Amino acid sequence: MATFTCGVQTSAPAATSLPSSRRKGALSPRGNVTTRLQARQGREAQEWAALVRQLSRDGRPLEALALFREMMLRREWNHHGGRRPDGSPLSTVLRGCEALGAVRSGREVHAFVVRNAEWLVDLCQTQSSLINFYARCGFLLQARLLFDRMSERDVVTWTIMLMAYANCDGFEDEMSVLFDQMLCSGVEPNPHTFTTVLRRVRLQQGHQLHCYIVKRFLDSDAFVGNALVDMYVKHGSLDCAERVFDGIEDKDVACFNSLLSGFGRTGDAEILVSLYWEIGMAGLAANQATYVGLLNGCASSGMMSLSEQFHTHVILNGFGSEVIVQGALLDMYAKCGDLEGARTIFDNLGTKGRSIVTWNSMIG
Incomplete structure (x- = not known):
């Protein structure tokens, strides 16, 4: 039976052999995948899957796909003990295809899943990985078509499709409609779902979603709370952002940074200083984003x-x-009127460190 590796049709034995230049590696002490596989009888799914994942991690997704295909086609394994293979290694292969921009190989994975759907234990997970692959590669329509054709969807599937819309400009309405459909279908959103949707909602929708989150006692969660703060800050509703911030338990530095960025635009020096000291009092360490927010606030205040x-x-x-x-x-120095200080920093940046933003700051 014919199989493929690197997009080329070959005979089955050739597809399981790695190129000689790659036989020395971390896959086995001798670096020879084929020898290792043939030396064992009655192979188990975990062993095959581990090799598939290792090939994908090594940046060889096409070889991993060929190996997985052989694993699926081996009749003695498919029927051994009445067990069916899972499709989890395919998720690893798809991530490798995405990293390499190997869209054609990703489509081959899709075709393979369609042909072998009845054998896959976790078809929903595998299809979700395909949706994520198409969306990340810019094929949003194909991702949605696959989503619509799924007979079963879990919260991960819905969240991946929502994230696909959230990552693209101009699809806010589609994302909102899809979220409503998710709720009507009876699937309960998880924290990742909320943070995804909050990135793109309008202020009125954000208020409604906030109420939904409060009813489920998730507003005190740092992950969800930070997304709410970001949403309110983006829409300029700083009072709401501050109330959400005050209700978050176990705040991390990202929560402080979100609020800092909002008040930094207003140039409210008193609040900036207060938030900065609160970070230290909470036992947290300020990071790069913290100082960027503070410096932007100083630029707005002119102090x-x-x-x-x-x-x-x-x-x-x-x-x-x-x-x-x-x-x-x-x-900051330019907007505070200290052009000498601004020029000193500009000169220290060097040619590689200068961008259109720094040039505009100096020219302006």
Whole structure:
């Protein structure tokens, strides 16, 4: 029976043999996958799947697919003990195809799944991986067609399709309609579903979703709460963002950064300083995003003395050489009227560190 590897039709024995230049590797002590497989009788699914995953991790998704196909076609394995193979290795193969931009190979995986659907134990999981593959490769229509044809969908499937819309501009309405369909179907959203939808909803929809989240006691969850804060900050509703922030238990630095970015646009120096010290009091360490938010706030406030203090903290905490932070420093000094300080930072950036943003800050 014919099989394929690297998109070329070959005979079955050739498809299970790796190129000689790749036989020395981390797959086995001798580096020879074929020898290792042939040396064992009555192979188990876990052993095959492990080899498929290893090939995918090594950046060889087509060989992994060929090996998985042989695994599925071996009659003695398919019927051994009445067990059926699972499709989890295919998810690994699809991630490898995505990383390499191997769309044709991903389509071959899809065709293989269609032909062998009755053998796969976890067909829903495998189809969800295919939807994710098509969406990430820019084939949103194909992802949706596959989604619509699925006879069974779980919360992961719905969330992947929602994420596909959320990652594309101009599909907010489609995402909202799909989320309503999910609720009507009786599938309960999980925290990942909420954070995905909150990225793209309008303010009124965000309020409604917030109420839905509160009823399920998820608003105190740091993961969901941070998404709510981000949503309100994006729409300029800082009072709502602050109320959500205050109700979050076990805040992480990302929660503080979200609120900092919002108040940074207003230039409210008092709140910026308060939030910065709260980070330390909570036992958390400020990161690059923290200082970018603070410096942007200083730029909006125009307070030179506060700007210099935060610049000192940036240096003391080891973020002075970060290009993004330097860009924020440059913008801060320029907007505070200290052109000499801005020029010094601009010169330190060097040619590689300069971007259209830093040039505009200097010119403006």
